[in-house]
Amino acid sequence: MRLTVGLLIVWAALGLGCGVMFAEQLAVVRLGGFPLGFWFAQQGAIVGFVLLILVYALAMARLDRRYRREAGR
Secondary structure, three states: HHHHHHHHHHHHHHHHHHHOOOHHHHHOOEOOEEEEHHHHHHHHHHHHHHHHHHHHHHHHHHHHHHHHHOOOO
16 A cells, blocks of 8 residues: 555656646756756656556566465465
8 A cells, every 4th residue: 555655646746746836947947958847747747657657567566476475385
């Protein structure tokens, strides 16, 4: 549960925080010629979401292996 809640918080921070709420503050920084807030809203959030899915999948695979070994005893 802690992993899921943590990843949901990161997801909300990426999707809502960086792309919408803090877009003006992030606009000061430019990445590839575009304001960082725009970049997060268009591409950065998607990359972040894919990384969150990867982290979740790896963590769940590790937990599956751990409990599969314990159940096999």
